Amino acid sequence: MTARAGLFRPAGLLLAALVLAGCAGGNVGQRAELQIVQAMGAAAQKAAAGKPPDRPPLTREALKTVTISAIEVTLERRGVQAYLFLDTVRRDDGPGLITVWRSEDNATLATRNGVVIATRGLGNDLLSSSVPVRGDSPGPAGSGEHVQMISGLDNKELRLALECELRDLGPEPVEIVELVHPTRRLQERCEGPGGGIINDYWVDDRSGIVWQSRQWAGPGIGYLRIRRLVNRPIGRN
Amino acid sequence: MTIERPFPGRTAAGAVLGGLLAAMSAADPATAQEREPGYMPPFAAPVPPSLNFYGSPGLMDMPSAEMLPDGQFTTGISYFGGNGRIGLTFQGMPWLSASFRYAGIRKLNLYGFSTYYDRAFDVRLRLLQEGRWRPGVTMGLQDFAGTGFFSGEYLVATKGFDTPRWGGGQQPGRLKVTAGIGWGRLGSHGSLGSTGRRPSFVGGSTGGQLSWDQWFRGPFALFGGLEWAPNARWGFKAEYSSDDYVTETQTSSVFRKRSPFNFGVEYQATPRTRLGAYYMYGSEVGITLQTQLNPRHPPMPMAPPAPKPVVPRPAPERAPQVWSTAWAAAPGAGAALRDRLAPELAAEGLLLEALSVGAESAELRFRNRRYGSYANAIGRAARAMARVMPASVETFRLIPVVEDMALSATELRRSDLEALEFDGQAAQALLSVTGIADAGPQPANAVRAEGLYPDFGWSVVPYTSPAYFDPSKPLRMDVGLDLTATFRPAPGWLMVGMLRQRIAGNVKGGRPSNSVLPHVRTDQNLYAQYGTTIENLYVARQWRAGPDLYARLTAGYLESMYGGLSGEILWKPVNSPLALGVEANYVRQRAYDQRFGFRDYSVLTGHASAYLEFGDGYLARIDAGRYLAGDWGATFGFDRVFDNGFRVGAFFTLTNVSAADFGEGSFDKGIRFSIPVSWFLGKPSTRSVGTTIRPIQRDGGQMVRVPGRLYGQVRAAHRKALRDQWARVWQ
Numbered sequence: 001m002t003a004r005a006g007l008f009r010p011a012g013l014l015l016a017a018l019v020l021a022g023c024a025g026g027n028v029g030q031r032a033e034l035q036i037v038q039a040m041g042a043a044a045q046k047a048a049a050g051k052p053p054d055r056p057p058l059t060r061e062a063l064k065t066v067t068i069s070a071i072e073v074t075l076e077r078r079g080v081q082a083y084l085f086l087d088t089v090r091r092d093d094g095p096g097l098i099t100v101w102r103s104e105d106n107a108t109l110a111t112r113n114g115v116v117i118a119t120r121g122l123g124n125d126l127l128s129s130s131v132p133v134r135g136d137s138p139g140p141a142g143s144g145e146h147v148q149m150i151s152g153l154d155n156k157e158l159r160l161a162l163e164c165e166l167r168d169l170g171p172e173p174v175e176i177v178e179l180v181h182p183t184r185r186l187q188e189r190c191e192g193p194g195g196g197i198i199n200d201y202w203v204d205d206r207s208g209i210v211w212q213s214r215q216w217a218g219p220g221i222g223y224l225r226i227r228r229l230v231n232r233p234i235g236r237n
Numbered sequence: 238m239t240i241e242r243p244f245p246g247r248t249a250a251g252a253v254l255g256g257l258l259a260a261m262s263a264a265d266p267a268t269a270q271e272r273e274p275g276y277m278p279p280f281a282a283p284v285p286p287s288l289n290f291y292g293s294p295g296l297m298d299m300p301s302a303e304m305l306p307d308g309q310f311t312t313g314i315s316y317f318g319g320n321g322r323i324g325l326t327f328q329g330m331p332w333l334s335a336s337f338r339y340a341g342i343r344k345l346n347l348y349g350f351s352t353y354y355d356r357a358f359d360v361r362l363r364l365l366q367e368g369r370w371r372p373g374v375t376m377g378l379q380d381f382a383g384t385g386f387f388s389g390e391y392l393v394a395t396k397g398f399d400t401p402r403w404g405g406g407q408q409p410g411r412l413k414v415t416a417g418i419g420w421g422r423l424g425s426h427g428s429l430g431s432t433g434r435r436p437s438f439v440g441g442s443t444g445g446q447l448s449w450d451q452w453f454r455g456p457f458a459l460f461g462g463l464e465w466a467p468n469a470r471w472g473f474k475a476e477y478s479s480d481d482y483v484t485e486t487q488t489s490s491v492f493r494k495r496s497p498f499n500f501g502v503e504y505q506a507t508p509r510t511r512l513g514a515y516y517m518y519g520s521e522v523g524i525t526l527q528t529q530l531n532p533r534h535p536p537m538p539m540a541p542p543a544p545k546p547v548v549p550r551p552a553p554e555r556a557p558q559v560w561s562t563a564w565a566a567a568p569g570a571g572a573a574l575r576d577r578l579a580p581e582l583a584a585e586g587l588l589l590e591a592l593s594v595g596a597e598s599a600e601l602r603f604r605n606r607r608y609g610s611y612a613n614a615i616g617r618a619a620r621a622m623a624r625v626m627p628a629s630v631e632t633f634r635l636i637p638v639v640e641d642m643a644l645s646a647t648e649l650r651r652s653d654l655e656a657l658e659f660d661g662q663a664a665q666a667l668l669s670v671t672g673i674a675d676a677g678p679q680p681a682n683a684v685r686a687e688g689l690y691p692d693f694g695w696s697v698v699p700y701t702s703p704a705y706f707d708p709s710k711p712l713r714m715d716v717g718l719d720l721t722a723t724f725r726p727a728p729g730w731l732m733v734g735m736l737r738q739r740i741a742g743n744v745k746g747g748r749p750s751n752s753v754l755p756h757v758r759t760d761q762n763l764y765a766q767y768g769t770t771i772e773n774l775y776v777a778r779q780w781r782a783g784p785d786l787y788a789r790l791t792a793g794y795l796e797s798m799y800g801g802l803s804g805e806i807l808w809k810p811v812n813s814p815l816a817l818g819v820e821a822n823y824v825r826q827r828a829y830d831q832r833f834g835f836r837d838y839s840v841l842t843g844h845a846s847a848y849l850e851f852g853d854g855y856l857a858r859i860d861a862g863r864y865l866a867g868d869w870g871a872t873f874g875f876d877r878v879f880d881n882g883f884r885v886g887a888f889f890t891l892t893n894v895s896a897a898d899f900g901e902g903s904f905d906k907g908i909r910f911s912i913p914v915s916w917f918l919g920k921p922s923t924r925s926v927g928t929t930i931r932p933i934q935r936d937g938g939q940m941v942r943v944p945g946r947l948y949g950q951v952r953a954a955h956r957k958a959l960r961d962q963w964a965r966v967w968q
Contacts, residue, residue: 125968151539154533155610218275219273
């Protein structure tokens with residue numbers, strides 16, 4: 001508390017300001033100004049770094065070295081693609097098998113028999129949903145109501161009810177990185193307040209896997225394109 | 238500083254905030270409206286009406302009957318023919334909006350000023366909501382309490398019609414027809430008649446009183462206009478103005494008025510920014526910049542990193558050994574669990590303060606350093622507990638703590654956490670089986686975190702300190718750096734010191750005080766003469782004084798202008814919307830250089846306070862007691878607090894100081910807002926930026942700014958806030 005204005009010249013002071021501003025240590029809660037300065041710094045850094053380099057194209061050879069199950073998820077609206085790895089597999093009192101996938105930057109996607117039921121870390125997330133799945137059959141098991149709880153407004157959740165009709169479009173194999181899977185295509189046409197959406201699932205009844213899908217994860221996120229790149233037995237995850 | 242000040246006064250980062258708001262609205266491109274479900278409110282931000290030159294919904298100078306979407310917060314900047322205005326409008330309720338406006342009129346050359354500056358408040362009430370056939374009708378009081386330079390009252394009706402669309406987009410065009418009748422300024426051109434006599438405007442008077450004797454008095458006239466928005470981007474406006482600008486164009490010659498008709502075109506540059514260009518009164522070019530925010534629709538959606546899923550325990554019949562309770566009897570079991578839990582919590586931005594475990598239940602006391610929403614913090618703490626606690630621990634009590642004050646206890650069952658995480662109604666289902674109650678005293682078997690005390694922290698951050706509305710320079714600002722150190726020798730004890738170094742600024746050139754009261758606040762320019770100051774330096778002790786009771790004692794240099802002793806007691810049951818508090822302070826005015834010295838003025842000041850939360854985020858507050866100048870009276874505050882922490886409010890203080898002694902403004906009043914950092918960064922944070930704006934800073938009705946007032950620390954962790962934000966619990 002002995003610093004005196006007279007000891008500093010304005011230029012030196014400015015320099016000190018630039019060096020010091022936005023520093024902190026210990027268990028102080030970060031002041032708002034500090035958080036803003038740091039966020040601006042991070043944004044500037046990101047802008048300076050430019051676009052990340054394109055990922056090399058996937059090959060089956062490379063995927064063979066991946067030891068845990070993985071999916072590729074594309075957020076259509078943002079044009080962003082990410083690889084998500086298996087985080088958790090579990091059951092609860094509801095039908096079907098719950099699978100949680102996690103990206104490197106800590107976003108997660110949860111599915112029930114391959115139908116998206118929740119997202120985290122994306123913003124305007126799908127907080128929870130009721131979906132018509134049954135037993136171990138992959139994808140939706142019938143027509144009916146699809147209720148989504150959407151994160152929105154000021155820390156609220158908003159209910160969005162979709163009335164869905166399921167159609168079986170018959171066999172339609174999909175190729176995912178050099179591998180062709182013997183899938184059937186299921187299509188859900190859903191009507192909700194103000195509009196409609198279409199979910200497509202390419203399911204393999206024998207393995208019980210949804211190999212590929214395009215699903216709508218609520219008004220905040222829009223459509224997700226999901227491909228199962230790697231499938232490893234659960235015991236070896 | 239870990240004590241949050243909801244409305245930091247002089248440290249407010251007003252300018253920083255303005256820049257940020259402008260930047261983010263520019264960075265947010267208009268999203269194409271797709272015909273997916275939920276493209277409309279409440280999922281997507283509502284499309285608001287455009288603003289007029291006064292910053293209210295309307296045409297150019299004339300208002301319309303439209304209300305903004307509930308909670309909307311707008312800034313309108315306009316200029317034409319020497320008339321510059323900046324207005325803030327807040328739609329506090331769906332049927333009520335209030336505006337504060339600062340206007341400058343160049344070359345008015347009246348009342349002793351070349352450029353005349355005026356501050357004014359408006360209020361608008363919806364009388365009739367627009368229906369399919371009927372128009373909306375709104376009553377407005379413009380400049381109802383200022384000097385009355387802009388005063389005018391009106392009744393206005395607006396009806397919208399769909400039109401064919403023109404240009405891009407999927408929405409149809411919209412034509413809005415407005416017609417109204419105005420008094421005062423709005424009855425000055427083409428008067429049809431008169432209702433009584435209107436007392437005339439007295440330039441240079443103190444103002445500030447409600448000018449109810451003027452309302453709807455004197456000549457009245459009709460006005461009207463059209464607004465056509467052929468698509469989401471463009472808007473065209475035409476109006477017939479009933480404002481004759483008598484003072485500006487006849488008494489003085491600010492501009493030449495040749496026609497009552499005004500025309501304009503507006504462009505929605507971003508979802509939050511609208512630009513307008515106009516041809517005004519047959520002679521002048523006008524421009525506007527309108528920005529609109531809705532607290533419920535942040536520019537960056539909140540996206541905390543995804544939590545780790547709860548892993549269910551194996552069924553007891555399949556793994557009975559896992560469910561054994563023998564561990565609880567082992568010596569050091571609590572300490573061992575604490576040491577495993579602390580890093581799990583730290584990774585979530587939570588600090589373990591104390592843990593007490595039994596064979597079947599565990600109580601965690603923790604400090605929340607990251608989440609503005611306590612529901613989020615409690616959810617993360619519960620997940621961490623589920624990862625660490627032995628299987629037999631079924632009940633979790635989660636207690637957030639601030640400076641050793643346990644705020645509330647959320648009690649939930651671990652099996653519910655396991656069963657409900659992926660339920661279709663996960664949040665509501667968990668809430669229905671969760672108990673929220675007073676924390677109570679710490680159990681005897683609690684093990685405290687080791688190495689947490691003594692706790693030293695420091696930070697260096699930039700500050701801005703504005704001074705508003707000096708007629709010679711409407712905005713003065715100091716900027717510099719704050720070096721803050723905090724030291725917690727033991728739980729509940731907090732020592733803080735803040736050294737402030739100004740780098741640049743012009744607050745020191747402000748007006749000297751002309752107050753006849755003790756200069757308890759108006760010597761700001763004298764305090765601003767010094768570059769290196771001790772902003773504060775104090776010791777605070779906080780504790781739980783009993784069930785539902787919170788207590789604080791603070792001693793030292795409390796703020797830049799006062800030092801002394803402050804004590805406070807707050808009664809706030811966890812489940813009660815009502816809180817009552819008492820605060821007493823003995824303070825002495827600090828020397829202008831803001832080092833260790835004092836001036837020769839001391840006062841005993843204090844208040845009894847009542848706080849009431851009601852409805853959808855309304856917070857009313859009354860403080861009655863003695864103020865810094867020794868005056869007695871009460872402060873009435875009303876705030877809208879959104880569940881994400883965004884806060885907008887207004888207050889006024891009436892004391893036994895006469896309007897004449899008080900000076901300009903007649904009594905103390907102002908508006909305040911506070912925006913959580915998380916609102917524009919999209920990341921969790923406990924911090925906010927904001928400011929309090931008074932039309933004029935005088936000495937009557939002033940309180941000492943004590944750091945760490947209790948109510949702001951307590952409310953957010955109580956039942957109403959937790960329940961209202963419960964959607965965050967699983968995030």
